Amino acid sequence: MSSEFWIAQTFNGISYGALLFLLASGLSLIFGVMRIVNLAHGSYFMLGGYVGLSIVWRTGSFTAALVAAAVAVGLIGIGMERLFLQRLAGQTLGQVLMTIGFALIFQDLALLIWGGDPYTIPAPKILQGVVRVRGSSFPTYRVFIVLVALLVGILLWLALERTRAGAMIRAAVDDGEMARGIGINVPMISLAVFALGACLAALGGVIGGAFLGVFPGADFEVLPYAFVVVIVGGLGSLPGAMVGSLLVGLLDNFGKALFPELSYFTLFAPMAVILALRPTGLFGRL
């Protein structure tokens, strides 16, 4: 196989990993603070894509689509957390059934509103075309995805490590009860983190909508990837989500290219090895 193949596939893997990072970083943080397994997280991705699609159709602006999707899905997240999930603290099974109930409702509502046809969000003009580096060409849009993920990753890291709010979030992740004891408003932190996670997933949905497409079933298609990222990286860990996303993106891409019939299996084997060596994931410390 030519070096061209390896470069192209590696880049595709990295850019897919970047998209996964937008989805999984929120899921991981939500888990870290609230210990909630949110099965509706894929739905935020899908809904973000659909809302973005409608906005692009109406206004033609990709930026407006990003903002609208993040706001709309963020509000949905706030509503879910405040009205339903908060009363289920500590009840794992209840949370699972509750969030899957929402996922089913969102799926059916999306089908009702946007129909069953697959769509693609048109990427803005500047992001179309290719970037040439040393004889290899990379799609500009995928470069854009990587840059967005890097930006989000850096901002999240700065917010968590360098601000007062970030310190409160870290305290809530490490020991919620103790954080509450020293006067940190943990329910408020939870709500903010949940909303942030929903916003990030929606951004992922809009950005992903321009190259994966927006279609019914997108929610349950991306969800397992996000879970594998979080499992591999370690629950509640931002560096873990970053490394996990890259790993899963690359593995998935090479798996699909080299062993198309076993592509999910190529994700599973490394996950098995990592779990066997480190049951809490690469960066987890449960």
Next chain:
Amino acid sequence: MGRRAIWACLVGALLAIVAPLLPAYPLTLLTQALIAAMLAMSLDLLLGYTGLPSLGHAAYFGVGAYAVAILATGRQVGFAGCLVGGLLAAGITAAVFGLLAIRATGTYFLMITLALGMVIWGLAFRWVSLTQGDNGISGVPRPELGLPWSLSGPLPFFYLTLVAAMVAWALLTLLVTSPFGLGLVGIRESESRMRALGYNVWWHKYLAFVISGTIAGFAGVFWAYYNGFVSPVDTQLVTSVEALLMVALGGPGTLVGPAVGAALIVFLKNFISVYTKRWLLILGAVYIGAILFAPRGLLGALGRGRR
């Protein structure tokens, strides 16, 4: 225990007597409910008795069903061969996955079983040369048992499924009332205490996982014969979660409860889809409602009231 067994036999006998009087459609729904009940009861062994919320139980169900579909259509294997093949395939899958999953507890267990379940879904979906991918495998013939009557009609097949469900129930009941089963309940209540008492906790959980997966595969075998068609849908996350809902709705840790929950969900799904296309919406509302209003399950709610 004694009273429960009598009740279960009574219900089984009642179903057997009523069945010939029923039209074909309710009868096939009942058959479907029995298969779902087997799946739900197998999950109850893990969720209700051992306290392990598996979010990938459709995997073992699907592996059992696929094994039958592949053996029965491609190689014309008979009922006994398909049954053994389905049980082995599901059991081996559970034995391999269990090695990974049992290391984890709580939420971690949930996520790992979900990811493992997706692996099976991925294989069903992408390993086209074996599973025919998205199209699924159709044309699974009803089994021939060498009996004087054919099993292709709804009534004889219902009886076969009824016998299978009673066998599954009896086996599980024996298991959960045995010292091993009581050990599982002890682990659910306090793993560290059981460990301190000298129980091999890992081995208990692992065995429960494998047995549960094998019985789910048993249900899958009958599903393949019942439906005549197996597709990736049978292995997907939504099917796994539906099994969880059946258990939660009926009341975990009771075996009978999850069976009732399974029947409820099967009938509800079929009735709603007759009247409206929006049954996913209603099913979603059922999930949320069940958690808000009957967090211990229907049997649990009734039981609390009586005691």
